[in-house]
Amino acid sequence: MLAAMWELYKVAWQGAGWEWPVRPDDTSMPHVWSIVDALFEPARRGGDDLYGVILVRAAFATFREAVVGFLLGTVLGLALALLFLKSGLLRRGLMPYVVVSQTIPLIAIAPMVVIWVRGNGWPAWIGVAAISAYLTFFPVTVNLLRGLTSPSATSLELMRSYAATHTQVLMKLRLPASLPYLFTALKIGATASVVGALVGELPAGLQDGLGRALLNGAQYFITRPEQLYAAVLVAAALGLLFAGLVGLIERIVIPHRPHGAEAS
Amino acid sequence: MTDPGFVAPRSRFSRPQGDRTRSWGGNRATRLVPPLLVAVGVLALWELTITVFQIQEFLLPKPSTIVSTLFAELGVILRAAAFTLRSVLGGLLLGAGAGFLVALTTSRFSYVTEASVPLAAAINSTPIVALAPIANQWFGITDPLSKIFVVAVIVFFPVMINVTKGLISVEPSQLELLRSYAASPRQVVFKARLPNALPYLFNGLKVAASLSVIAAVVAEYFGGPREALGVYISQQAALFHFAEAWAAIVVASAIGLALFGFVTLAERLVMLVMPWQVAFREGE
């Protein structure tokens, strides 16, 4: 459907002779089929690999960084949420910063982190993963904590009437109740990890990864505009697939229920 | 009995939620003091550790160094910030405005809404910022329009999704009431749906405010005019001038916080005129 709208725009704008907001010529807006074609041609004249293959390999590299960061961030978020659950004092002290950290464009330090990591002699992808972890832990902490504190007063009293220990309340009531909230956060984190990975790859020097592919595509835009678009599409697909994967896991873990308020 | 997991029995004074009674209450002091202590503590620790251990002021310069660098480079950074701010505000207006209008139109017909929200959520789960190089090609790397475009697209979706949710989540009984008064569709929108959607709108705007600065800065990482915060940061970082980069980040954060603050302020003002229940669920 998007492709149809794309072509429609081109035809309509060309017919009318408009140039705003985007010029409909083939350089600025290649035809959809030429973008698809580009995937199946070699990246450079005389080169060996099909561009599509290069992109997929790059996607894998980015994905690897994103996943590592995602898992790290999730673990960190989990730990923080449990910590905040235990200690109201810590929560009052640190939570505002956890919240504020979302406003601060700490993704802005992405280039610095990567350069520093490389300067220290470590493989650059660790720096990239660290950025993804940073972007993931925030939604996980906030949402998980909300989920952990979501059980009603009556449920808590019920557990008390069974003389349940704190651990039992945590494992059998709070954690299961928090799963829907957790998965909301994980879906956000999945996208954020991909974005973090892409941005982390931007500083010059990272050979693999979609970030480089995007920069290359931009560089060679004049001669081969389709490559940039193809790269962007692959990046979008990566984000979508990762989030979809998390959604799939959610379907398996949480019994599917029709929309409605919770019974307790 | 002072079991902390226990909630006081139902009386006029108890709240219905679980142990959220723990995080409410306490006076102003208990709520403000811990964060302030943390801020002071962290800054002090930061400064001391680097000074005492004579750690190379590499990735993490001392707070004092950052502050002094900020003042030294104030002119450059502020000019860059001005450019970025223009992109941020432009993108916010465009994206949030479009999001609001689209939500308004699609919410009229439920079958459109049922398709549009998942679609918006799906697109929102892609790395939208990857559009930045394309925007650069379309509008020109140094043209603020290329950054405004990216910010607008990024901001569009949270606002649209939130406002849609707000518009369609009106209680059926309220709608039926208006129907019994033979209210026209426009009246229904103005008297029931929009007021109901206001808290959701502000939620979306808060998300948008925090995202917009990040979006602008990151979009500039993909290329932009020399006097733009994102470009400045990545260039300084590449030169290992981390203090300068941090100083610019501080300014960027300040802009983000200020925007967030404006939205919150606006929300408070609107609430004075139209008070609504504080207990609404947060959007994505």
Next chain:
Amino acid sequence: MIVVDIRSVDKTFNAGRTGEVTALTGIDLAIEPGEFVTLLGPSGCGKSTLLRLIGDLAAPTSGTVAVNGKPPGRARRDRDYGMVFQAPTLFDWRTVIRNVVLPLELAGRSRSEAQAKALEMLELVGLREFAGHHPWQLSGGMQQRVAIARALTFEPALLLMDEPLGALDEMTREKLQGELLRIWSETGTTVVFVTHSISEAVFLSNRVVVMSARPGRIVGIVPVELPYPRDINTREAPAYFAKVTEVRELLRGSEVASR
């Protein structure tokens, strides 16, 4: 042995501070094994508070509460009672049988033993075929029945019920009242039941403890000599109406008195 022994109990919230509320004063109550006792009264009379004192979900400001001869805390840890709240409070992420198994799980019973017991209880409330369903697939009345099954898994000596049928429509409520009496007669448990419905109180119990507010206190205890088993015919018997009137008068009299 007296199952529930309450002597000179007072309960004050926020004592000495702003918002001080005297929920209960001078409560004396003794409940024998096998009784079905109802705490009846208007909102604010402290009936729910009293129930929670018995269940160790709150502590008296003064006076003593003994359950099975023990302090309520120990009775709770010994799992001497089961409790049913107004909301079914079932866990959405567990199937019906896993919900019923919960207390046994918490007590560390073996899987097989717990399963068997849970099925037995579901049989008792007539919901055995729904063992594999999820709570949201059941009606409100069925969910409450599951909650009752869950409360009975330890075959406790005491069953505490806090307006469990309040959220149901009248038809379901009457049907469940019948069910409740059947379960009570089959298990022989002692039941302490809180309600604000006079007809419900009279229909179910052998003694009605009438309470009044401001301050919360017992105004009178009305024995209900109608024979068990009780059913539809009981609801239409003149003796039933007479009893309901008697209780209502007592309530009204106390209301006048406390103004």
